[in-house]
Every structure is written in C-alpha cells, then in structure tokens.
Amino acid sequence: MFDMHNQTWSRSEKTIARRAYDDAHDRELSALAEEVRRRANRITEPRHIWALHDFLTRKRKEIDRKYDYRYSQLVLVFALLIRDGWLSEAELTGLAEEKLARIKLLLDMWSTE
Amino acid sequence: MFDMHNQTWSRSEKTIARRAYDDAHDRELSALAEEVRRRANRITEPRHIWALHDFLTRKRKEIDRKYDYRYSQLVLVFALLIRDGWLSEAELTGLAEEKLARIKLLLDMWSTE
Numbered sequence: 001m002f003d004m005h006n007q008t009w010s011r012s013e014k015t016i017a018r019r020a021y022d023d024a025h026d027r028e029l030s031a032l033a034e035e036v037r038r039r040a041n042r043i044t045e046p047r048h049i050w051a052l053h054d055f056l057t058r059k060r061k062e063i064d065r066k067y068d069y070r071y072s073q074l075v076l077v078f079a080l081l082i083r084d085g086w087l088s089e090a091e092l093t094g095l096a097e098e099k100l101a102r103i104k105l106l107l108d109m110w111s112t113e
Numbered sequence: 114m115f116d117m118h119n120q121t122w123s124r125s126e127k128t129i130a131r132r133a134y135d136d137a138h139d140r141e142l143s144a145l146a147e148e149v150r151r152r153a154n155r156i157t158e159p160r161h162i163w164a165l166h167d168f169l170t171r172k173r174k175e176i177d178r179k180y181d182y183r184y185s186q187l188v189l190v191f192a193l194l195i196r197d198g199w200l201s202e203a204e205l206t207g208l209a210e211e212k213l214a215r216i217k218l219l220l221d222m223w224s225t226e
Contacts, residue, residue, distance in 0.1 A: 029159040036162060040153030046142040049149060053169040060166055 024086040079106035137199040192219035
C-alpha cells in the first residue's frame with residue numbers, strides 16, 4: 001500500500017510539478033481571457049455586462065481556490081486540473097508512483113460520482 | 114428663496130424626468146459596454162483579466178448607487194448625471210424652476226470643490 005500521507009517531494013519532482021502547474025495555469029487563464037473577449041464582444045444589453053461581471057467573480061473565486069501551490073495540496077490540485085482538462089497525466093511523468101496513484105484514485109472517484 | 118424640501122413632481126415633470134433618467138442610463142451603460150469590449154480585447158496577461166473584474170465591480174457599485182429613481186433623490190441624481198456628462202441641462206427643460214435651481218446649486222458647489 002502506498003503511504004497516503006507521504007508529502008516528500010524530491011528536487012526533480014518539484015521541477016516537474018512547477019512546470020505542470022504553471023502550464024496548466026497559463027492554459028486556463030488564456031482560455032478564460034478568450035471567453036471574456038467572446039462575451040464582451042457579444043454585449044448588446046446592460047444585463048450582459050452584469051452577467052460578465054458575475055461570470056468573472058465566479059471564475060476568480062474558483063481559480064483562487066484551485067491554484068494552491070502547497071506541497072500538501074498539489075496531488076489534489078493536479079487531479080482537479082486533469083479532471084478539468086488543463087493538464088494531462090503525461091505531464092506528471094517523473095512524479096513518484098504513490099503520488100500518481102493518489103491522483104488516479106481521485107480521478108476514479110470523481111468519474112464514478 | 115425656493116423651498117429646498119418641495120418634493121412635488123407634476124405629471125409632466127415625471128414624464129421629463131423618466132425620459133432624462135432612462136436616456137442617461139442608456140448612454141452610461143452603452144459607454145461602459147464599449148469600455149469593457151476595449152479592455153477585453155486588450156487582455157494579454159492574467160492580471161488584465163482581474164483588472165477588468167475590479168473595474169466592473171467598481172462600476173457596478175457606482176451605477177447601482179447613482180441610479181435611484183425616488184423622487185426625493187432625483188435632483189441629486191440629475192446633478193450627478195450632468196456633472197459626469199451623461200445628461201445635459203437642456204434635457205431637464207420643463208422641470209420646475211426650483212428643481213433646476215437646486216441642480217445648478219449642486220453643480221456650482223462641486224465645480225468649486
């Protein structure tokens with residue numbers, strides 16, 4: 001059995017993690033910028049302005065909450081990023097097997113919910 | 114001296130007020146929509162997204178606070194709208210002289226601040 005609480009990250013794991021995290025963040029924010037542009041260019045009524053504001057409020061909370069670069073949180077963060085399509089499992093190659101197994105476990109749990 | 118607390122609005126004054134208020138609102142919201150589009154199309158970094166969100170939060174509060182269609186508030190509202198360029202004094206032609214005088218008084222106070 002793997003140790004669910006092993007939070008040790010080797011130097012090479014940290015490098016992989018940082019890159020994966022930053023790349024996912026860049027992708028998600030680029031997609032958000034594109035979506036904001038799309039919505040802004042479709043504003044034809046005042047209520048569309050406030051709908052865009054509500055959308056940004058929601059996204060900002062969601063993104064602030066999700067991107068948490070504490071080593072104790074990274075397994076969960078990576079699982080969320082994979083689930084939402086901002087990261088692929090392949091980009092985490094090189095992380096310890098037990099971390100990858102915990103990520104897969106979370107993904108399996110969510111996929112059957 | 115005019116009566117500062119006369120809040121009576123005749124039927125024809127109400128018609129003029131409603132039109133002026135709605136027109137100013139339409140202009141301000143159209144200008145805001147244009148500004149949102151301009152800012153959205155200039156997003157090149159994540160921080161620009163959050164700056165747009167902050168801008169909308171500020172504008173929404175400001176607009177919610179300003180557009181108050183209670184007859185007790187309308188003189189102040191119209192003065193603010195003229196000050197900020199969303200309404201012209203000419204559009205209020207037909208309101209009682211004492212209301213127009215109160216609006217001018219507010220504008221004079223602000224212009225010398």
